[in-house]
Each structure stands twice: as structure tokens, then as C-alpha cells.
Amino acid sequence: MTFPTFAARARHTLLLLAMGLGAPLFATAQGLGALTGITAGPAPAANGVFQSAQTRAELVADAPDGVRAGRPLWVGLRLDHAPEWHTYWKNAGDSGLPTELRWTLPEGVSAGEIAWPTPRKFPIGTLANYGYDGTVLLPVPLNVSDNFRGEALDVKLDAAWLVCKKECIPEEASFTLRLPVNGSTGGHTALFDAMQAAQPRALPAGASQIQPETGFLRVALDGLPAAWRGRSLEFFPELTGIVEPGAAWTQAWDGAGWSARIPLSPHRFEAPTQMALVVSPANPAGAGAGEAGSRLEVPVQGAWPAAAPLPAAVPDALQAALDANAARTAAATATPASTLTLGAALLGALIGGLILNLMPCVFPVLAIKVVAFARHADDRRAHRAAGLAYTAGVVLSFVALGALLLALRAAGEQLGWGFQLQSPAVVATLAVLFTVIGLNLAGLFEFGNVLPARLAGLQARHPTADAFLTGVLATAVASPCTAPFMGASLGLAVALPPAQALAVFAVLGLGMALPYLLASWVPAVARALPRPGAWMLRFKQFLAFPMFATVVWLLWVLGQQSGIDGAAALLMLLVVLALAIWALGLPGKGRVLLGGASLAALLALGIGFGPSVVQLQAANAATAPAPTAVQGVAWEPWSPQRQTELTAQGRTVFVDFTAAWCVTCQYNKRTTLADERVLQDVADRNIALLRADWTRRDPAVTQALAALGRSGVPVYAIHRPGQPVAVLSEVLSVEEVRSALAAR
Numbered sequence: 001m002t003f004p005t006f007a008a009r010a011r012h013t014l015l016l017l018a019m020g021l022g023a024p025l026f027a028t029a030q031g032l033g034a035l036t037g038i039t040a041g042p043a044p045a046a047n048g049v050f051q052s053a054q055t056r057a058e059l060v061a062d063a064p065d066g067v068r069a070g071r072p073l074w075v076g077l078r079l080d081h082a083p084e085w086h087t088y089w090k091n092a093g094d095s096g097l098p099t100e101l102r103w104t105l106p107e108g109v110s111a112g113e114i115a116w117p118t119p120r121k122f123p124i125g126t127l128a129n130y131g132y133d134g135t136v137l138l139p140v141p142l143n144v145s146d147n148f149r150g151e152a153l154d155v156k157l158d159a160a161w162l163v164c165k166k167e168c169i170p171e172e173a174s175f176t177l178r179l180p181v182n183g184s185t186g187g188h189t190a191l192f193d194a195m196q197a198a199q200p201r202a203l204p205a206g207a208s209q210i211q212p213e214t215g216f217l218r219v220a221l222d223g224l225p226a227a228w229r230g231r232s233l234e235f236f237p238e239l240t241g242i243v244e245p246g247a248a249w250t251q252a253w254d255g256a257g258w259s260a261r262i263p264l265s266p267h268r269f270e271a272p273t274q275m276a277l278v279v280s281p282a283n284p285a286g287a288g289a290g291e292a293g294s295r296l297e298v299p300v301q302g303a304w305p306a307a308a309p310l311p312a313a314v315p316d317a318l319q320a321a322l323d324a325n326a327a328r329t330a331a332a333t334a335t336p337a338s339t340l341t342l343g344a345a346l347l348g349a350l351i352g353g354l355i356l357n358l359m360p361c362v363f364p365v366l367a368i369k370v371v372a373f374a375r376h377a378d379d380r381r382a383h384r385a386a387g388l389a390y391t392a393g394v395v396l397s398f399v400a401l402g403a404l405l406l407a408l409r410a411a412g413e414q415l416g417w418g419f420q421l422q423s424p425a426v427v428a429t430l431a432v433l434f435t436v437i438g439l440n441l442a443g444l445f446e447f448g449n450v451l452p453a454r455l456a457g458l459q460a461r462h463p464t465a466d467a468f469l470t471g472v473l474a475t476a477v478a479s480p481c482t483a484p485f486m487g488a489s490l491g492l493a494v495a496l497p498p499a500q501a502l503a504v505f506a507v508l509g510l511g512m513a514l515p516y517l518l519a520s521w522v523p524a525v526a527r528a529l530p531r532p533g534a535w536m537l538r539f540k541q542f543l544a545f546p547m548f549a550t551v552v553w554l555l556w557v558l559g560q561q562s563g564i565d566g567a568a569a570l571l572m573l574l575v576v577l578a579l580a581i582w583a584l585g586l587p588g589k590g591r592v593l594l595g596g597a598s599l600a601a602l603l604a605l606g607i608g609f610g611p612s613v614v615q616l617q618a619a620n621a622a623t624a625p626a627p628t629a630v631q632g633v634a635w636e637p638w639s640p641q642r643q644t645e646l647t648a649q650g651r652t653v654f655v656d657f658t659a660a661w662c663v664t665c666q667y668n669k670r671t672t673l674a675d676e677r678v679l680q681d682v683a684d685r686n687i688a689l690l691r692a693d694w695t696r697r698d699p700a701v702t703q704a705l706a707a708l709g710r711s712g713v714p715v716y717a718i719h720r721p722g723q724p725v726a727v728l729s730e731v732l733s734v735e736e737v738r739s740a741l742a743a744r
Contacts, residue, residue, distance in 0.1 A: 060187070087136075110142070118198050130245065158174050165648070208221045208222045210301065216261050221279065228258075242268050444582055556660065648721075655719065660695040692704065
């Protein structure tokens with residue numbers, strides 16, 4: 001019997017790893033913050049998404065025929081506004097500024113003007129603005145000449161916009177986008193088509209005319225669409241400062257003609273002979289662009305009345321409001337971009353990978369790691385080979401996961417670290433794998449009795465390959481966790497060029513494998529391993545229970561994704577799988593009859609119930625707050641809109657970004673975040689608690705994490721109005737949270 005040797009060594013290996021590595025890792029982690037200078041703050045992501053509490057901005061393109069001379073090619077800035085916030089048209093109205101786009105393009109490519117969709121009118125007291133809320137795209141045509149050369153078109157955009165509700169916040173971001181020359185880019189075609197449909201249609205002036213008079217502008221338009229007759233219209237002059245957008249005005253239809261009497265601005269400084277304007281049906285409901293209007297260039301008849309002089313000074317009330325808004329804007333934008341450099345990110349990834357060995361999510365596979373570590377302790381050469389193979393399995397698995405994540409993000413998917421466990425199919429596969437491992441450890445079967453002799457002997461004949469696969473398995477379960485210092489490093493990695501990003505993922509894997517690699521090359525560790533004893537067989541059987549506990553956790557995660565029916569179906573499949581494995585180990589006819597019947601039942605159940613296991617159940621939007629142990633304190637479901645509403649009320653908001661498959665998240669949720677002292681501080685300070693659930697794929701949560709410089713959970717963020725966001729560590733302590741809540 002060979003296993004007792006492993007088991008005796010395993011016990012001492014666990015003690016060595018916990019005692020010899022645990023304290024130095026945490027001591028190193030505590031001092032890393034000062035070394036790296038990691039700070040939290042929103043930063044524009046190149047070739048990505050800009051996210052704030054007010055807007056989400058993204059550079060998108062539509063090139064169905066690739067990048068070719070004479071072919072249609074459109075790019076544009078997509079803006080998604082939080083409720084009650086808006087940005088501006090080319091003429092902003094009484095206040096505001098139009099969105100500005102500055103392009104950097106290669107030789108042979110030039111950008112046209114913004115094809116502005118028809119705007120909406122936003123009355124604010126006695127004033128009014130022209131612009132957009134909801135989702136809007138500002139499309140720009142790119143003109144490609146025969147001089148353009150290259151396999152891809154690299155587009156860079158520097159954008160600046162002013163977003164307003166009652167207060168105004170200037171925002172800006174830089175974006176990059178690579179468009180393949182010979183490929184089709186059409187992921188946002190529907191949005192481009194919608195904006196094209198919302199653009200005003202050019203109409204000839206015909207008999208239309210404009211006549212200024214003292215205090216008013218008389219407008220008479222001819223040739224407007226017949227479907228508009230009898231409807232109220234909105235009037236949008238392209239020239240700023242001519243009329244009073246928020247003042248009352250009159251309009252009327254006379255057959256096919258439409259006329260209006262609009263108050264002139266007393267402080268106008270233009271006297272055009274021709275006015276470009278847009279009219280459209282009044283449409284107060286809805287969001288985004290307005291109903292498609294008509295654009296006319298109308299001649300002006302007669303002389304303009306003299307304009308009143310500008311006031312000598314801004315009124316005191318307005319100046320006070322401007323000063324207060326400037327102070328708020330300065331505070332809100334004072335958060336610096338992350339100062340994390342590539343070198344610091346690599347160091348953070350190494351330390352984070354080391355600490356990952358001590359995270360709760362890794363405990364269930366610790367025994368599997370020890371198998372690979374201890375199998376060849378008496379053979380120094382084989383022992384070192386196994387350590388190298390295990391390290392290669394971990395590092396290459398992290399690099400492969402990182403490459404897949406980067407590729408999917410480049411394809412437009414909103415994903416982050418741990419994305420694989422957002423798939424019910426992956427969760428179910430891991431549950432099956434851990435069930436088989438647990439049954440093997442418990443002694444229900446030996447691989448040699450179930451598999452053909454040739455397959456069963458692969459492990460013994462190829463121990464190095466077995467160690468490599470052990471590293472792959474360890475990574476599969478450990479990867480959803482985020483250890484301290486991993487968050488900032490991974491947040492930076494997803495915005496780096498591919499080679500640098502993959503280096504961060506590789507160093508993260510190296511950090512996780514490093515304790516076992518060092519132990520396999522240090523003779524003193526092998527000498528310290530215990531000698532075999534008969535009692536160690538019981539230790540092997542005991543190790544089955546952490547595996548079964550992991551299966552219970554995975555079933556719970558699957559229940560969050562596929563519902564109770566999906567979890568029950570998988571549980572039934574696991575029971576029949578266990579029966580099949582047991583039956584295949586029987587001698588004689590029992591193996592053939594019962595084994596064949598159980599395999600047939602497993603196949604039938606897989607066909608009948610498999611779809612309910614791997615299919616995501618429609619999410620039920622949680623709207624009721626989840627109460628806590630402290631009266632009046634409850635966790636609300638997070639949304640960008642709810643966060644914006646609460647901060648607009650002047651409240652501090654604590655956001656818990658979590659997922660059912662993140663064991664660290666669940667540990668923090670049931671310990672620190674449930675501590676009555678923490679909850680009482682929340683109640684005393686009237687702090688709002690929001691919980692962002694990332695168990696399923698949720699682009700809004702992914703974007704919010706990216707805005708914080710993170711790509712995985714757990715993340716804990718404190719938002720105070722007019723102050724930089726504070727991001728806490730991944731493993732929370734009561735003292736850390738209470739101190740952060742008390743900070744001003």
C-alpha cells in the first residue's frame with residue numbers, strides 16, 4: 001500500500017505551508033500598499049468604457065464592408081445617461097456646452113462632422129436646454145481614401161462632454177478602437193440605424209421666411225411633413241443666443257403652413273441673414289434623441305432690432321451657484337487615475353497569488369495540491385519534476401484564462417475575472433468532477449477498477465503529466481477568488497496591451513504555485529515529511545468530505561443561476577453517476593447488467609434534464625431590501641440609477657460587489673458585513689447599503705467594476721458626494737470598515 005506514505009507526508013506538508021508561509025505572506029501584504037502607491041479612482045479605459053455615476057461612454061463603430069475607399073464607415077460616441085441627467089446638442093440652449101469630439105486618425109482617413117440626431121427640449125424653471133437623455137449615439141462618418149494602407153484602422157478619440165441635472169459635471173475620456181480592414185464590424189448597427197432615423201431631414205426653404213421684430217422673431221415655415229399638421233412643434237435654432245429657449249411662445253397651423261412668434265434674446269450678438277434651424281414634433285415622453293425633425297436654412301427678412309448691452313456682472317445668486325458647482329466638480333474630479341505601474345502590478349500579482357493559497361476558496365483543493373507535492377518526496381529528481389509540472393499547469397492555466405478574458409472583452413463582451421463560473425455549464429462540470437474525486441477518496445472505487453487498464457495506468461506511468469493536470473484543476477477552482485492586491489493588478493491588466501496583460505496573469509499564477517515549487521526544490525522539506533502509517537488510510541477517506549462540501553457549494557451556486565429545478569436535476573444526475581461508478585466496479589455479471597443499466601439511465605437523465613441544468617433561469621429583479629440585525633438598516637439591490645439617486649440626495653453609499661461563487665464574498669458577507677457594530681455605524685451615519693450581484697453576467701456591474709479599476713469580486717466601494725471613491729481591501733475586517741465609514 002502506497003497511500004499511507006502520502007497521507008503521513010500530507011499532514012506535515014499542511015503544517016509546513018500554514019506555519020512557514022502564512023505569516024510572512026500577510027506581513028508582506030500589509031506593507032505593499034505603501035510600496036506600490038495603489039489608489040482607487042475612475043480612469044478612462046483605452047479601447048473600453050468610461051463609467052461615472054452620471055454617464056457611461058463608449059466608442060463604437062459600424063463598418064459592414066470593412067475599411068475600404070468609398071464604402072460606408074461610421075464611428076461614434078455612445079452616451080448612456082443616468083436618470084434625469086442629460087448632455088447637449090450643437091446649440092445647448094440657455095446653458096451648457098455641446099459635446100466635443102477630437103479624432104486622431106492615420107494618413108488617408110479623415111473624419112466628418114457629427115451627424116447630430118434631433119434633440120429634445122429640457123425645461124428647467126424659466127430656462128430650457130437642448131440635448132439628449134437616455135441612450136444616444138453621436139455618429140461621425142469616416143472618409144477613407146486610396147492612400148490608406150494597413151491591415152487595420154486604428155481610431156483614437158478624445159471626447160469631452162458636460163452632463164447636467166440640477167448641477168453640471170464636465171467629463172472627458174480617451175478611447176481607442178481597432179477596425180479590421182477586411183472584416184465586418186457591425187455589433188452596433190441597430191443603434192447607428194436608430195440615430196440615422198432620428199436625424200433631421202433636409203427641406204428646401206421654399207416660401208419659408210423669418211422676420212425679426214422688437215422683442216420677437218416671427219417664423220413662417222412651408223413644406224413641412226403633412227403628418228405634422230395640427231401637432232405642436234419644437235423649434236431648435238442652430239445658432240446660439242438668438243432666442244430665449246425657456247420663454248413662452250406661440251405657434252399655429254394655417255393649412256400647410258406653420259407659424260410661430262418666439263421671444264428674441266435681448267443680449268444676442270448675432271444678426272444673421274439666413275438661419276439654420278430644426279423643427280420637430282414636441283415629444284416630452286421617452287428618452288434618447290427626439291422624434292426625427294426637419295432642417296431648413298431660412299432667409300431672414302428685414303432688419304434686426306438693436307440688442308441690449310450685456311450685464312456688467314453676473315447676479316450674486318448665479319455666481320454663488322457657479323462657485324458651488326465648481327467646488328463640487330473640482331472635488332469630484334480630483335480623484336487621480338490609478339498610479340499603479342506595470343512593475344507594481346506584477347509585484348501585486350505575485351503577492352496576490354501567494355496569498356491566494358490562504359483564501360477560503362482554495363481550501364477544498366488544498367489536498368489535491370498536496371498530492372502533487374508529496375507524491376515523489378523520496379525521489380528528489382521526480383519531486384522537482386512534479387513541482388515544475390505543477391507550476392507549469394498553474395501558470396499556463398492562468399495565462400489561458402487571461403487570454404480568453406482579453407479576447408472576449410475585445411469582442412465586446414462585458415466580462416471580468418471569474419467569468420467562467422457565471423456559466424451554469426462550468427459550475428455543473430466542476431460539481432461532477434469534485435463528486436468523482438470525493439467518491440474516489442472515500443474508497444467507493446479505484447480508477448483501475450472502473451477504467452480500462454491502459455487508461456487507469458496513465459497516472460502511474462506519467463506522474464509529471466498528472467502533476468500538470470493537478471495545477472490546471474487547482475486553478476479552475478481557485479481563479480474566481482480575488483486575494484488582496486490582485487484586484488488592482490487585474491484591473492490594470494485588462495486595460496494593458498495583450499503582452500503586458502498576459503505577463504500579469506502569468507506572474508499571478510507563479511505566485512500561487514511558488515510555495516509548492518520552492519518546497520519541491522528544498523531537501524529539508526522532503527526530509528520533514530512523516531513516514532507512512534496504517535492510520536493514514538483514514539486520512540485519505542476524511543479528505544473526501546471537503547470535496548463533497550465543495551459540491552454542495554457548487555449546487556447552491558447553480559441554484560442561483562438555473563433555479564431550484566436546475567440544482568435538483570444536477571443532484572439527481574450526480575446520484576445516478578455515483579451508482580454507475582459503483583456498478584462498474586462490481587465483479588462478474590453485476591458489472592455488465594447493473595453498470596449498463598445505470599449508464600443508460602445516466603444518458604437518459606442527461607438528455608432529459610441536462611438543458612435545465614445548464615440554462616440560465618430568467619433573473620428575478622430583486623426590489624425588496626434585505627433587512628439586517630440592526631433596525632432600519634437593509635441592503636438594497638444595486639443599480640447605477642439607484643446609486644445616482646442616493647448620492648444626489650447627499651447620502652454616502654456603500655456598495656458590495658459580490659457573487660454566489662465567490663467564497664471570499666460570502667465569508668465577508670456573513671462576518672464583517674453582518675457585524676452589529678458595523679451596521680450600527682451605518683445606521684448612525686444614515687449610510688445607504690447597496691449590493692451588486694455578479695453571480696450572473698451583468699454588463700452594468702462589469703462596467704462599474706471597471707470604473708473602479710477592478711475586474712473581479714469582491715470589491716467594496718464607499719461613494720461620498722463630491723469626494724473620491726474609497727475602495728476597501730478584499731478581505732474585510734471590522735476595524736477597517738468602521739474606520740472607512742467614519743472617514744470624512
